[in-house]
Amino acid sequence: MRAETEARIAEIRDAMNLIRRHLDWDVAERRLAELNARVEDPNLWNDAEEAQGVMRERQKLDSAIGAVRAMERELDENIELIELGTEEGDETVVADAEGAIAELAQSAARRQVETLLSGEADGNDTYLEVHAGAGGTESQDWAEMLLRMYTRWAERRGYKVEVLEYHAGEEAGIKSATLLVKGENAYGWLKTESGVHRLVRISPYDSQARRHTSFASVWVYPVVDDSIDIQINESEVRVDTYRASGAGGQHINTTDSAVRLTHIPSGIVVACQSERSQHKNRATAWSMLKARLYEAELKKREEAAMAQEATKSEIGWGHQIRSYVLQPYQLVKDLRTSMESTTPSEVLDGDLDPFMEAALAQRIIGGAEAADAAQ
Numbered sequence: 001m002r003a004e005t006e007a008r009i010a011e012i013r014d015a016m017n018l019i020r021r022h023l024d025w026d027v028a029e030r031r032l033a034e035l036n037a038r039v040e041d042p043n044l045w046n047d048a049e050e051a052q053g054v055m056r057e058r059q060k061l062d063s064a065i066g067a068v069r070a071m072e073r074e075l076d077e078n079i080e081l082i083e084l085g086t087e088e089g090d091e092t093v094v095a096d097a098e099g100a101i102a103e104l105a106q107s108a109a110r111r112q113v114e115t116l117l118s119g120e121a122d123g124n125d126t127y128l129e130v131h132a133g134a135g136g137t138e139s140q141d142w143a144e145m146l147l148r149m150y151t152r153w154a155e156r157r158g159y160k161v162e163v164l165e166y167h168a169g170e171e172a173g174i175k176s177a178t179l180l181v182k183g184e185n186a187y188g189w190l191k192t193e194s195g196v197h198r199l200v201r202i203s204p205y206d207s208q209a210r211r212h213t214s215f216a217s218v219w220v221y222p223v224v225d226d227s228i229d230i231q232i233n234e235s236e237v238r239v240d241t242y243r244a245s246g247a248g249g250q251h252i253n254t255t256d257s258a259v260r261l262t263h264i265p266s267g268i269v270v271a272c273q274s275e276r277s278q279h280k281n282r283a284t285a286w287s288m289l290k291a292r293l294y295e296a297e298l299k300k301r302e303e304a305a306m307a308q309e310a311t312k313s314e315i316g317w318g319h320q321i322r323s324y325v326l327q328p329y330q331l332v333k334d335l336r337t338s339m340e341s342t343t344p345s346e347v348l349d350g351d352l353d354p355f356m357e358a359a360l361a362q363r364i365i366g367g368a369e370a371a372d373a374a375q
Contacts, residue, residue, distance in 0.1 A: 266296065
């Protein structure tokens with residue numbers, strides 16, 4: 001068997017193992033059996049809403065489990081064909097089987113990513129905040145570069161992007177901004193981007209052309225729908241109104257229509273200034289606050305499941321996750337996964353999928369290793 005085919009077989013098996021881990025295979029099979037039994041119960045449809053939920057969960061599990069089993073069967077069949085063709089000297093059979101394995105490797109890679117995007121809120125729309133770090137104009141310019149990077153990434157995927165809050169820098173760039181990204185699996189893709197991003201470059205604002213290091217923080221949290229009940233005590237929330245600021249022109253309001261909410265127990269702060277109506281901005285800000293509190297709860301659950309301090313630090317707010325070096329050499333490196341790109345211009349133009357896929361995969365592997373260690 002050719003080395004290239006052996007490598008593809010190894011890739012397929014790795015993908016299937018990762019999917020099995022993510023599904024928690026034995027638990028998933030038992031749950032599917034339970035759901036199949038419930039579907040056979042004629043009383044299930046007495047509650048249409050509950051029945052629809054059961055059917056959705058059953059279909060999702062059945063599809064995921066069925067896909068893995070189908071991949072396993074197809075892989076085994078083609079390996080056997082290669083062995084038989086080799087024994088009989090039939091190169092046509094061998095070539096056809098190797099071609100089928102190459103296609104299966106691509107299918108397995110796609111299925112692996114789809115499986116990684118099956119978390120509780122992964123399918124939801126998402127909010128994305130960018131905040132400049134210390135360093136004045138340098139960091140504010142870097143924050144605006146990040147804002148553009150995520151906007152370009154979203155546009156590449158056909159997502160809709162709305163600017164909810166935009167706080168311009170004094171000379172250039174932004175102090176902070178909040179985007180609403182709408183599209184299938186928007187939160188699932190972007191959730192691994194939370195953290196500190198570092199830029200190293202020759203500063204365009206330095207007359208002596210010295211190299212500068214700048215930092216900006218990114219925070220991602222999912223939009224929550226009506227089916228998720230988040231209770232907030234309004235007495236624990238401080239409401240501030242202020243005059244919206246923006247890039248200029250039509251972005252600037254002449255009334256105090258912008259709204260900032262501070263959740264005192266957690267210290268979470270959200271702001272919205274996208275509308276000229278204070279009432280609309282207030283409603284959006286409350287939705288954002290619910291989403292931040294929900295995301296905080298999701299994070300607690302993930303950290304508890306991983307049960308590993310090193311993994312906790314990797315997903316925590318304030319932890320540096322990626323470096324973008326433009327001078328003296330060109331390199332983007334994710335410090336969690338070691339994923340690299342030697343074309344920063346492409347990454348900054350929205351080519352982020354390889355970094356996101358690697359970070360998603362590491363979450364699953366890290367969680368499984370932590371669970372194994374705890375046993």
